[in-house]
Amino acid sequence: MVLLGIVASQQVLRTLGLVQTERIRELATTHVEALSVALGPLVLRNDVWEVYDTLERAASASSKGRIAFTAVSDASGQVLAASDPFRAPTGSPFDALAQEAQALAGLNFSGSQATIRLTAPLVFQGRRVGRIATELNVADLVAERARVARLLVLWNALVTGGLALVGFFAMRRMMAPVTLLAEKMSVSAEAPEPITDRELLSMESEFGRLARTYNTMANAVREKAEAERRLAERERFVSLGRLSSSLAHEINNPLGGLLNATDTIQTYADNPEVVRKSTELLERGLRHLRDVVRVTLEQNRIDRAGSPAGPDDFEDLQLLIGPEIRRRAQKLVWEIEVDQVTLARFPSAQLRQILLNLLLNACSAAGQGGEVSLRATEEETGLRLRVVDSGPGLDDAARQRLLSSDPVPPGGGVGLRLVHDLVHDMNGKIEVQRTSSANAIELVLPYAKEVDN
Numbered sequence: 001m002v003l004l005g006i007v008a009s010q011q012v013l014r015t016l017g018l019v020q021t022e023r024i025r026e027l028a029t030t031h032v033e034a035l036s037v038a039l040g041p042l043v044l045r046n047d048v049w050e051v052y053d054t055l056e057r058a059a060s061a062s063s064k065g066r067i068a069f070t071a072v073s074d075a076s077g078q079v080l081a082a083s084d085p086f087r088a089p090t091g092s093p094f095d096a097l098a099q100e101a102q103a104l105a106g107l108n109f110s111g112s113q114a115t116i117r118l119t120a121p122l123v124f125q126g127r128r129v130g131r132i133a134t135e136l137n138v139a140d141l142v143a144e145r146a147r148v149a150r151l152l153v154l155w156n157a158l159v160t161g162g163l164a165l166v167g168f169f170a171m172r173r174m175m176a177p178v179t180l181l182a183e184k185m186s187v188s189a190e191a192p193e194p195i196t197d198r199e200l201l202s203m204e205s206e207f208g209r210l211a212r213t214y215n216t217m218a219n220a221v222r223e224k225a226e227a228e229r230r231l232a233e234r235e236r237f238v239s240l241g242r243l244s245s246s247l248a249h250e251i252n253n254p255l256g257g258l259l260n261a262t263d264t265i266q267t268y269a270d271n272p273e274v275v276r277k278s279t280e281l282l283e284r285g286l287r288h289l290r291d292v293v294r295v296t297l298e299q300n301r302i303d304r305a306g307s308p309a310g311p312d313d314f315e316d317l318q319l320l321i322g323p324e325i326r327r328r329a330q331k332l333v334w335e336i337e338v339d340q341v342t343l344a345r346f347p348s349a350q351l352r353q354i355l356l357n358l359l360l361n362a363c364s365a366a367g368q369g370g371e372v373s374l375r376a377t378e379e380e381t382g383l384r385l386r387v388v389d390s391g392p393g394l395d396d397a398a399r400q401r402l403l404s405s406d407p408v409p410p411g412g413g414v415g416l417r418l419v420h421d422l423v424h425d426m427n428g429k430i431e432v433q434r435t436s437s438a439n440a441i442e443l444v445l446p447y448a449k450e451v452d453n
Contacts, residue, residue, distance in 0.1 A: 040124025051081035069135040308344040333373035357415030365391030382446040393439035
């Protein structure tokens with residue numbers, strides 16, 4: 001719009017300049033032709049006074065004082081007479097007056113100077129008898145051009161401002177649906193918020209179709225997120241169910257001994273030594289049951305903003321996985337080469353959940369009489385965890401659940417998708433390795449925060 005206004009203004013000023021130049025040319029031509037007729041005989045006679053009188057009358061007759069100065073020379077190039085004798089005395093060189101003058105035929109009015117100097121031959125009866133130099137006062141034309149330029153600038157500013165204002169409100173109205181769409185998409189970091197039916201009514205056909213498509217996508221994303229949440233919960237409860245089954249055996253086994261100790265105390269209440277030994281047996285059994293219940297409750301409490309990890313987490317994991325190992329008559333290799341300061345840089349709940357799920361899967365894969373191992377080492381960039389079992393390895397579905405973020409159906413390994421999500425949240429990496437005799441899952445978890453020594 002601004003460029004269009006500038007081009008239009010330039011065209012108007014150019015046209016005005018051409019019109020003014022043509023007016024000046026017509027005026028100067030008429031003036032020179034009239035002087036040629038009137039001064040021709042006088043110049044031939046060298047009649048200085050008559051020439052001067054004619055120039056004076058011509059200057060007085062011009063409107064708005066247009067003719068400011070005129071000088072006439074004879075054939076020898078000497079000034080014969082001028083309307084201002086002090087400026088061009090008689091007998092002075094005429095060339096000094098014609099140095100900065102334009103030829104009448106090539107007149108060009110730029111609009112910046114208040115006067116224009118012109119020179120033309122003085123022709124009488126087809127013969128050149130001298131030259132004429134005249135100075136025209138065009139200050140009013142310069143002022144007119146400046147006034148037109150100011151009006152054009154003002155008009156362009158008003159029109160441009162008005163069009164810009166109209167364009168602003170028009171674009172604001174047009175972009176309102178897009179702005180609303182962007183706001184809805186940025187409201188929630190997990191899933192976009194759908195556009196309400198009331199907001200849909202205010203949108204025109206194209207944007208309305210876009211909004212309905214967006215709503216379909218937003219609802220699909222929400223449903224997918226909800227399905228993944230339910231699947232993660234299901235996997236968590238599946239792993240806890242398997243763990244509870246093993247722990248039930250761990251709790252049930254000492255109960256028989258505890259009941260026997262109770263019967264012994266009742267039967268031999270008068271024998272202090274038997275009562276003491278039975279009481280010690282009861283205490284050891286109850287302490288064992290207390291430890292089993294404690295670690296089970298701790299494992300069920302997934303607090304993502306909880307306390308940092310420590311060596312006791314690995315002790316609890318060993319206690320939790322112990323019943324499953326004994327039930328399957330498996331061998332457990334436990335190598336923890338990480339100090340407490342390093343472990344404190346990782347969240348306890350996530351670390352326990354990751355390792356428990358991997359260990360349960362390793363026990364299941366290793367089978368009866370197999371071998372399961374856990375090795376934890378610290379590196380400069382993070383914590384390296386390696387879970388190995390003597391089983392046949394992960395199938396394609398289980399590998400996809402552990403390594404990929406793509407949606408997968410339930411099954412294919414207890415809690416493997418939960419392991420993937422937790423490791424991803426911790427910016428870690430997962431690698432699956434297979435040898436002829438063992439299957440290994442290796443995790444690298446970068447340090448989450450610095451801990452003061």
